[in-house]
Amino acid sequence: MRDITDYTGLSSDVLRAKIAAVRAKAGDRLAILAHYYVPDEVVEIADYVGDSLGLAKKAAASPADTVLFCGVKFMLETADVLMNRPERIAARGGRRAVVMAPDITAGCPMADMITPEQAEDWKKQLSELVDFSEFTPITYVNSSSETKAFCGRNGGAVCTSANAEKVVRDAFAKRPKLLFMPDSRLGRTTALELGVKPEEIVTWRPNKPLGLSTPEAIKRARVILWDGFCPTHQRFSAPVIKGIKKAYPNAQFWVHPEAPRDIVEMADGYGSTTKLLDVVSKAPAGATLAIGTEWKLVDRIRRQNPDKTILFPAEQPSVCVNMSKSTLDKAAWALENWADGEPVNVVTTPEDVVEDAYRSLESLL
Numbered sequence: 001m002r003d004i005t006d007y008t009g010l011s012s013d014v015l016r017a018k019i020a021a022v023r024a025k026a027g028d029r030l031a032i033l034a035h036y037y038v039p040d041e042v043v044e045i046a047d048y049v050g051d052s053l054g055l056a057k058k059a060a061a062s063p064a065d066t067v068l069f070c071g072v073k074f075m076l077e078t079a080d081v082l083m084n085r086p087e088r089i090a091a092r093g094g095r096r097a098v099v100m101a102p103d104i105t106a107g108c109p110m111a112d113m114i115t116p117e118q119a120e121d122w123k124k125q126l127s128e129l130v131d132f133s134e135f136t137p138i139t140y141v142n143s144s145s146e147t148k149a150f151c152g153r154n155g156g157a158v159c160t161s162a163n164a165e166k167v168v169r170d171a172f173a174k175r176p177k178l179l180f181m182p183d184s185r186l187g188r189t190t191a192l193e194l195g196v197k198p199e200e201i202v203t204w205r206p207n208k209p210l211g212l213s214t215p216e217a218i219k220r221a222r223v224i225l226w227d228g229f230c231p232t233h234q235r236f237s238a239p240v241i242k243g244i245k246k247a248y249p250n251a252q253f254w255v256h257p258e259a260p261r262d263i264v265e266m267a268d269g270y271g272s273t274t275k276l277l278d279v280v281s282k283a284p285a286g287a288t289l290a291i292g293t294e295w296k297l298v299d300r301i302r303r304q305n306p307d308k309t310i311l312f313p314a315e316q317p318s319v320c321v322n323m324s325k326s327t328l329d330k331a332a333w334a335l336e337n338w339a340d341g342e343p344v345n346v347v348t349t350p351e352d353v354v355e356d357a358y359r360s361l362e363s364l365l
């Protein structure tokens, strides 16, 4: 196996040439997918750049048998489940798709905020108080395959920031109540926007008896939120936003729904990263926009739109350190090892959760 230290310090030109050589030889067998939040140098080598929903759909439809997925672990698990359905393996003549990461340590802190044991304990505690079959469990796609499997086993579904309202509306059409995990921020905004009253929403604090709630509140709740959050999207600042609105009265402020509710309420609109990009691209020349999402993407938007003023609604850049782990040297290292027949950083979803995880993911497709 090649050593990553042999790649550290190589120039971008050399690394790009190495990647181009592997791609030329691999042809359609190889696809490079990247999330919007990874560094520019990796965005530039990707075949497709998108948000979680776009990437999941791309992986599901990809004719490639190997994907270098530049994102975080839950995205690779999703791609692994979708690319290795029995019919897809059969179409490849029995070969499993290989889904590999430039850096296997790139995880998502929010996805790790709920474990399979915690999900089962949540169900157990609720079942002692209420009829659990009245709840549809919904997980944000930013969750482990085990959390997705928990939802699949219990008649639930996966949502993304792009389709959360539709998934939650569909869930309410089938059952009167829902659990939302792990992102309490997205869950709260989605529920409130669909008309759920604040007093019908309970936040469940992990590892505390009854989630630090009361039996009365739980019996009354239509929505119970797991108390997870994205650290990167917590850093937007109400005073900075007020300052922007004062200095630029015509500025539009748009934010990702992983932000806290009080920040979303200050915004002119909210949406997935794809939606935020769309808002900027449709704004007229000369417009001023404050965009509340991961800093690297906002900085890229700023450079790509020199005719607009793009502001960041926080005191400091808020960078997702895990997305930043996908770098050009690690991508070249992973690809050359794969070309040698020694793939590294391959993510495989545990067999015992694949079917349940897939059941929950069908809502994305």
Ligand code: SF4
Pocket (backbone or CB within 6 Å): 037, 072, 107, 108, 109, 110, 111, 142, 230, 231, 232, 233, 294, 320, 321, 322, 323
């Ligand atoms: S931006 Fe937030 S939700 Fe997305 S991968 Fe990073 S920590 Fe996870």
